Amino acid sequence: MKLLIISLLLFSNIFASIDDVQQNYKLLNQEVDKISHTLSVEEKITLYYLIQSSYEQITTTLLI
Numbered sequence: 001m002k003l004l005i006i007s008l009l010l011f012s013n014i015f016a017s018i019d020d021v022q023q024n025y026k027l028l029n030q031e032v033d034k035i036s037h038t039l040s041v042e043e044k045i046t047l048y049y050l051i052q053s054s055y056e057q058i059t060t061t062l063l064i
Helices: 002-038 041-063
Strands: none
Touching: 002 041
16 A cells, blocks of 8 residues: 555655646747847757657656
């Protein structure tokens, strides 16, 4: 029974952390959108790629 409770607490913390990460990335994307008009196409692609790849790495690490 204790193992079940500990597991549930662990999973709830992981999903709460993922939600926090998602909120932070939404804010980051809003800020990037504000400055994107001053960037070249190559800079935009690089920036969005870095944001997306770091987001995937963080969420994957949280789920492991």
